[in-house]
Amino acid sequence: MRRSRFTWFNGxxxxxxxxxxxxxxxxxxxxxxxxxxxxxxxxxxxxxxxGALLANEPLKEAAWTSLKIAVASxxxxxxxxxxxxYALVRHGRFRSRTLFTGMLYAxxxxxxxxxxxxxxxxxxxxxxxxxxxxxxxxxxxxTLAFVAVVVQARLVDLDRTLEEAAADLGAQPVAAxxxxxxxxxxxxxxxxxxxxxxxxxxxxxxxxxxSGPGSTTLPMLIYSSVRLGVTPEINAASSLMMGFVAMLLxxxxxxxxxRGRGAAVRSGRG
Amino acid sequence: MSEARAAAVGRPLVLFPPFLWLALxxxxxxxxxxxISLSEPATAQPPYRPQLPWSLDPxxxxxxxxxxxxxxxxxxxxxxLYWGAGLASLGLAAVSTLLLLAVGYPIALAxxxxxxxxxxxxxxLIIVPFWTSLLIRVYAWMAILSPEGFLNRALLALxxxxxxxxxxxxxxxxxxxxxxxxxxxxxxxxxxxxxxxxPTLAEAASDLGASPLVTFWTVTFPLSRPGIVAGALLCFxxxxxxxxxxxxxxxxxxxxxxxTLWSEFFSNRDWPLASAVAVVMTVLxxxxxxxxxxxxxxxxxxxx
Numbered sequence: 328m329r330r331s332r333f334t335w336f337n338g339x340x341x342x343x344x345x346x347x348x349x350x351x352x353x354x355x356x357x358x359x360x361x362x363x364x365x366x367x368x369x370x371x372x373x374x375x376x377x378g379a380l381l382a383n384e385p386l387k388e389a390a391w392t393s394l395k396i397a398v399a400s401x402x403x404x405x406x407x408x409x410x411x412x413y414a415l416v417r418h419g420r421f422r423s424r425t426l427f428t429g430m431l432y433a434x435x436x437x438x439x440x441x442x443x444x445x446x447x448x449x450x451x452x453x454x455x456x457x458x459x460x461x462x463x464x465x466x467x468x469x470t471l472a473f474v475a476v477v478v479q480a481r482l483v484d485l486d487r488t489l490e491e492a493a494a495d496l497g498a499q500p501v502a503a504x505x506x507x508x509x510x511x512x513x514x515x516x517x518x519x520x521x522x523x524x525x526x527x528x529x530x531x532x533x534x535x536x537x538s539g540p541g542s543t544t545l546p547m548l549i550y551s552s553v554r555l556g557v558t559p560e561i562n563a564a565s566s567l568m569m570g571f572v573a574m575l576l577x578x579x580x581x582x583x584x585x586r587g588r589g590a591a592v593r594s595g596r597g
Numbered sequence: 598m599s600e601a602r603a604a605a606v607g608r609p610l611v612l613f614p615p616f617l618w619l620a621l622x623x624x625x626x627x628x629x630x631x632x633i634s635l636s637e638p639a640t641a642q643p644p645y646r647p648q649l650p651w652s653l654d655p656x657x658x659x660x661x662x663x664x665x666x667x668x669x670x671x672x673x674x675x676x677x678l679y680w681g682a683g684l685a686s687l688g689l690a691a692v693s694t695l696l697l698l699a700v701g702y703p704i705a706l707a708x709x710x711x712x713x714x715x716x717x718x719x720x721x722l723i724i725v726p727f728w729t730s731l732l733i734r735v736y737a738w739m740a741i742l743s744p745e746g747f748l749n750r751a752l753l754a755l756x757x758x759x760x761x762x763x764x765x766x767x768x769x770x771x772x773x774x775x776x777x778x779x780x781x782x783x784x785x786x787x788x789x790x791x792x793x794x795x796p797t798l799a800e801a802a803s804d805l806g807a808s809p810l811v812t813f814w815t816v817t818f819p820l821s822r823p824g825i826v827a828g829a830l831l832c833f834x835x836x837x838x839x840x841x842x843x844x845x846x847x848x849x850x851x852x853x854x855x856x857t858l859w860s861e862f863f864s865n866r867d868w869p870l871a872s873a874v875a876v877v878m879t880v881l882x883x884x885x886x887x888x889x890x891x892x893x894x895x896x897x898x899x900x901x
Contacts (some may be wrong), residue, residue, distance in 0.1 A: 337707035341719070344704035348726045348780065351737035354747060358740070366740060367747055411615035415897070417605040418612070427612070430619040432890045436831060438838020438882075440855045441875045444862060445626030448872070451643045452629050468622040471615065479897045490605070500606040522728075529730035532840055535863075546732050553732070553845065557740045565733040572728050580721075 352569065359562035366557045376563035386548060386564065393528055393545040396459060400466035401523035407467065408474025408523070409516055413504075415475070416482040435472045442469060443536030450537065457539030465537040466527040473526060474519030481515035482508075521579050525572050627879070634872035635665040645869050669873035682852040683877070689768065689843075689853065690836040693775040694829050697783040700776060701828065705787035706817075709794070720788065727781040735774055735845050742770050742846070766848035774842040779835075783828040790824030791817070823892070830889040834882055854878050 359377070363370025380386060411431055415424075434442055446465045450457060489511070493503035509516070531546040538544060545568070552561055636645040647664035650657035673679045708719045726734065741747045742765040749761040764770050794817065802812040840855035847853075854874060862871040 333707070333710045333712070336703070337710050340703035341707040341711075344700070344707075344780075344784075345722060347700075347777070348723070351741060351777070352726065352729060352734070354740065355733065355737045367745055367750060407615040407618055410611045413606065414608060414612040414615070418608045421608065421612070423616070427616060427619075428894050429887075429890050430623050431615070432893050433886055434623055436834040436886060436889055438835055438840075438855055438878060440838050440840050440858045441630075441878060442623075444858065444871060444875050445630045446622060448629045448633055448868070449622070449626040452649070464622055468618070471618070475615075476893070476897065483897060501610075504606050525728050529732070531730075531732050546730060549736075550732060550841075553736050553739070557736070557743065557746075561736065562740075565730075565736060568733060569729050573725075576725065576728060 355562050356566045356569065359559065359566040361559055361562075364559065366559060366562075376559045377567075379560055380563050380567070383560075385543075386545070389543050389545045389548040392459070392542055396462050396466060396534075396542075396544065397524045397527040399459075400463045400527045401470060401520050403463070403467040404471040404474050404523040405516060405520040408471040408519055409478050409512075411471065411475040412478035412482055413508075416479055431472050431475055434469050435476075439469070439530075439532035440536075443533045446533070447536040457537060458542040461537045461539070462534050462542060462544065465533040466523075466530060469530070469533060470523035470526045473522050474516075477519040477522060478512060478515045481512045485511055517579060521575055525575065528572070529568075630872045630875050632665070633869055634669055634876045635667065636869045637664075637666070637668060638867050638869050643868070644866055669870050670877075672870065673873055673877060678852065679857065679874070682854050682857045683881070685852055686837045686854040686878075687881070689771060689775070690833050690839075693772050693779070693836055694783075694833045696772065696776050697779055697832050698825065698829065701780055701783035701787055704780075705784045705791055705824075708784070708788050709791035716792070720785070723781050723784050723788075731778055731841055734778055735841055738770070738774050738777065739765060739845060742773075765846065766851075768847065768851055770846040771843050771851050774846040775836055775839065778842060779832045782831045786827035786831060787821060787824040790821045790827075794820050823896075826888070827892045827896070830885050830892065834885050834889065837882060838878055 358366065358369075360372050360374065361368075361370055362373030362375065411427075415428065415431075421427075443465065446461075446468065447457075450461050455461060485508070489507050490503050493507045494500070498506065529546060530544075531550050534544045534547055535550075538547065545564075549561060549564060552558065632649075633645055636647060638644055639646040647661045650661050704723075708716060708723070711719055739746075743749070744761040744763065744765070746765070748764065749758075752758045753761065798820070799812050799816050802816045803809070807815065837853075838855040838858075839853065840859050843851045843853045843856050844859070847856075854877075858871050858874040858878070861867045861874060
């Protein structure tokens with residue numbers, strides 16, 4: 328099978344597309360090291376804005392809040408999303424499948440203002456005080472679908488005979504899941520966790536609706552100052568956020584490589 | 598099949614927790630939004646009435662039901678402002694989805710035609726910006742498009758314009774921001790369907806004498822329809838309710854539904870009217886959302 332040739336037109340499309348995606352972000356990072364207070368005039372290399380960030384107490388507090396919410400909600404979303412993916416792949420057609428997939432996939436595309444408003448009204452109706460846990464619940468609801476899709480794609484491709492072999496050798500279903508299935512889908516579960524983590528860490532809209540006093544997240548804080556205009560300090564904060572996410576991605580890539588190879592060796596021997 | 602099923606963890610055990618979670622935190626809230634959209638605003642805590650009567654007294658329930666009305670929907674229908682926001686949302690979402698297709702298709706095609714070693718790297722390069730906060734990606738464009746921003750500086754320096762262009766706070770900036778923010782959502786489904794295409798089909802067409810352009814229009818493009826549908830829905834639906842992009846890049850004339858809902862809720866504190874906007878938006882989007890669910894379920898269906 329010969330693939331269609333990669334033409335100069337393809338090359339130009341790719342180069343322009345990647346430039347379009349990366350140049351704006353590169354400018355933010357570059358100008359976070361700008362010594363000048365003027366945002367678009369280069370005034371020499373400086374790290375003064377990063378220093379200013381370190382002295383900014385509300386910002387550090389918001390970053391800590393965001394981090395805690397992201398850890399809690401992505402852990403919950405990974406658990407629920409993996410269960411949902413397993414149910415959809417291993418249990419074929421059940422009666423409420425249409426309703427279930429509808430509820431699962433809708434939050435992925437549903438405009439966030441609607442999800443945010445409806446969750447807030449639920450919390451008010453239940454008389455819950457808004458804060459850390461209400462934002463965590465909102466983020467879990469949004470992100471568990473993303474985990475489910477990532478894990479589902481992996482489960483569909485998984486060789487079922489491995490689970491059946493475990494069952495034939497006397498493993499109970501739960502034991503077979505924990506010792507055979509889970510290690511094999513671990514890279515996808517890890518990727519799902521990471522995706523959920525960054526979605527939560529970056530979210531502005533759901534958090535604005537569902538957070539209360541004392542639980543301002545980092546994007547909420549950045550948003551309130553972005554509205555007033557572009558400042559070098561926000562450039563520095565944005566660059567740190569991007570660097571943090573890039574580090575997580577790199578760690579995930581290294582981890583899934585090692586795990587993937589290990590799993591391949593194990594199933595190759597088996 | 599029955600043997601295989603015996604090897605799976607029981608359905609109630611795996612299905613119940615996510616089912617309950619979604620029913621409680623995704624489905625149930627919609628009933629509440631619907632109810633509050635029929636209420637009227639009040640200067641109370643919470644700021645609407647009537648309140649649900651937490652009792653079995655039929656009299657109080659009757660009073661509750663009589664207190665509900667369609668007043669908010671009448672307000673929405675009667676006011677040109679809301680019609681304008683609705684039409685602008687659908688219009689901007691449609692135009693930006695078409696632009697996304699035009700920009701995303703050549704990129705997805707190039708990725709699908711790259712060598713096997715390059716393809717995973719290119720996919721990663723397209724996904725990475727998606728992991729960056731939408732807020733930061735939109736913010737980056739504010740710095741480029743503002744009157745003293747990079748673009749205007751470059752245009753002035755090159756002598757193309759005499760004075761800075763007003764690009765920020767216009768619908769053009771919103772369209773640019775939407776295309777930028779949603780590009781990975783368009784490229785990835787397109788790439789997935791183009792990459793899976795059997796190359797012998799295009800080969801057969803060119804062997805039979807079709808030029809590359811004809812081959813593309815009669816074979817490659819029609820075969821990529823599932824990717825086009827998935828990508829278009831994945832962009833169109835959330836764009837209709839998008840808040841951050843029109844809020845930061847748009848001007849006062851850019852009234853989209855997401856922004857309207859936000860300002861009714863946060864600025865005017867009119868929770869019932871914000872709920873009515875949410876209900877209208879949901880009704881507008883039910884068709885596309887069901888289509889998206891079907892496309893996604895088909896894609897991830899277990900084989901056999």
